[in-house]
Each structure stands twice: as C-alpha cells, then as structure tokens.
Amino acid sequence: AQTVTQSQPEMSVQEAETVTLSCTYDTSESDYYLFWYKQPPSRQMILVIRQEAYKQQNATENRFSVNFQKAAKSFSLKISDSQLGDAAMYFCAHWMGNEKLTFGTGTRLTIIP
Amino acid sequence: DAGITQSPRHKVTETGTPVTLRCHQTENHRYMYWYRQDPGHGLRLIHYSYGVKDTDKGEVSDGYSVSRSKTEDFLLTLESATSSQTSVYFCAISPTPDGVNQPQHFGDGTRLSIL
Numbered sequence: 590a591q592t593v594t595q596s597q598p599e600m601s602v603q604e605a606e607t608v609t610l611s612c613t614y615d616t617s618e619s620d621y622y623l624f625w626y627k628q629p630p631s632r633q634m635i636l637v638i639r640q641e642a643y644k645q646q647n648a649t650e651n652r653f654s655v656n657f658q659k660a661a662k663s664f665s666l667k668i669s670d671s672q673l674g675d676a677a678m679y680f681c682a683h684w685m686g687n688e689k690l691t692f693g694t695g696t697r698l699t700i701i702p
Numbered sequence: 703d704a705g706i707t708q709s710p711r712h713k714v715t716e717t718g719t720p721v722t723l724r725c726h727q728t729e730n731h732r733y734m735y736w737y738r739q740d741p742g743h744g745l746r747l748i749h750y751s752y753g754v755k756d757t758d759k760g761e762v763s764d765g766y767s768v769s770r771s772k773t774e775d776f777l778l779t780l781e782s783a784t785s786s787q788t789s790v791y792f793c794a795i796s797p798t799p800d801g802v803n804q805p806q807h808f809g810d811g812t813r814l815s816i817l
Contacts, residue, residue: 593744624805634745634792634808680744684799689760690735690806692744 593683595693602671603701609656610666610696612681619643621685623657623664628678628695637679640664668698676700705729708793708809716817721780723812725793727773733796734776735806736760736768738789745792751776752799783816790814 592615602608614623625637640648640657647655652672656665668675681693705728715721725734733752737745737760747760749768757768765787767779780787790813794806 595744632790632811634794636805639805689747689750689799690745692737692746694742694744 593681593691593693595679595681595696597696598694599697599699601699601701602668604671604673606671607667607669608671608698610668610679610681610698612664612666612693614662614664614681614683614691616662616683616685618685621683623655624682624684624690625653625655625664625666626680626682626692627675628680629674629676634680638666671700673700673702706793706795706807706809708791708812710812711810712813714815714817715783717784718782721783721814721816723778723791723793723814725776725778725795725809727776727795729795729797729807730773731795731797732773733799733806734770735794735796736766736776736778737792737794738762738787739792739811740789748778748791783814785816788814788816 594613621642623640627635627637638648638650638653652669654667678695678697680695682690684690707726709724735750736748739745746762748766751757751770769777790811792811793809796806
C-alpha cells in the first residue's frame with residue numbers, strides 16, 4: 590500500500606524566516622507525482638506545488654520550493670520569507686497512477702509575528 | 703476557482719439515521735472524489751467516480767455508498783450513520799486522474815456530526 594509520512598505534526602517559524610516541512614513516501618513505481626496542499630483555517634484545500642518524479646529539477650512557485658530526493662523518497666517543502674498568511678495545515682500527497690491521491694497526516698504551521 | 707459546491711456545509715444528526723451529502727460541479731470534469739478528514743489521519747479516500755455510473759471504492763469505504771447519475775453530481779450516502787462517521791467530508795474534482803495538467807480541486811467541505 591502507498592504510504593505518505595509527515596513526521597512533524599506541528600512546526601513554527603518567525604515571520605520572514607525560512608521553514609522546511611518534511612515528507613517521505615513509499616513506492617515501487619518509477620513514474621509518479623507529488624503534491625503539497627495547504628489548508629488554511631477556512632478549510633479550503635489549495636494546491637501549493639507539484640513535482641513530476643521523472644523531472645530532476647526541483648519545482649518552485651514563488652516563495653515555495655521543494656527538495657525532491659527520489660532515491661531517498663523524500664519530498665520536503667521550503668517556504669521562504671514566511672508570511673502570516675502562510676499559517677495553515679500542509680499536506681503532502683502522492684499519486685502513482687491508480688487514480689487516487691494518498692495524503693499524509695499533515696503538518697500544522699504557525700507563523701510567529 | 704473551480705466550480706464545486708458541497709451541501710450541506712454543516713449537519714448534525716443522530717446515530718442510525720440516513721445522511722446524504724451532495725457534491726455539485728460546473729466544470730464538466732470526469733473524475734470526482736469523496737474524502738473524509740480526521741485529526742491524525744489527513745484526508746482519506748472514501749469513494750471516487752471516473753464517469754457517470756462508474757464508481758470505485760477508496761481505502762475507507764465501509765458504511766458509505768455513492769451514486770453519480772449525472773456528470774455534475776456525486777452523492778455520498780451514509781445508510782445508517784454511526785458516531786465514527788463524524789468527520790469533515792471533502793469533495794474533489796479533476797479532469798484527469800493524475801492531477802498533473804490540472805490538479806484536483808476541492809470543495810469547501812461538509813462538517814458532519816453524528817450524536
């Protein structure tokens with residue numbers, strides 16, 4: 590079975606600083622996709638960033654970037670210049686071709702003013 | 703924003719009663735999903751649909767059934783609600799199953815409490 594592990598239930602960071610959220614996954618496939626979703630208190634699920642496994646280059650979206658280590662099955666999210674609006678639950682998710690996303694248990698990120 | 707509407711947004715009901723949650727989309731997407739979100743578990747897939755009248759089970763399908771008679775509507779039914787089904791339920795849609803060209807878009811969720 591697919592598993593996605595987020596080992597940090599909670600993280601906090603000072604405003605304007607950088608924080609990295611960890612995610613590891615388990616798969617025997619070579620072609621798959623990975624995602625980070627953000628869930629603010631409004632409960633909406635918002636896609637932050639995605640990575641295709643066959644691409645070696647790490648995905649970047651403005652202040653958000655990933656460190657994708659395929660051999661280690663690691664997919665961490667780095668948030669630079671943290672802002673108060675970044676406070677949310679962050680979910681890592683994995684898709685490997687079976688029409689289903691598998692989500693991790695989430696990391697709650699707090700931004701300290 | 704993708705046009706997804708979940709109804710109701712909140713519901714409180716009693717154990718043993720039937721409950722139906724509705725997901726309505728205006729995007730004409732082929733794939734529709736129902737998830738439940740619980741503390742410590744993240745989002746878990748209940749059922750999904752890959753077309754009208756085409757559905758399949760997810761990892762936590764026991765106690766739930768679904769129906770999709772039209773492209774735009776995907777219904778989740780709890781035939782006899784139990785307290786363990788108290789949760790926040792999310793619907794999601796996607797034109798493709800991989801979320802690459804267009805990721806899954808989520809509704810705003812339904813908070814269901816079963817007393």
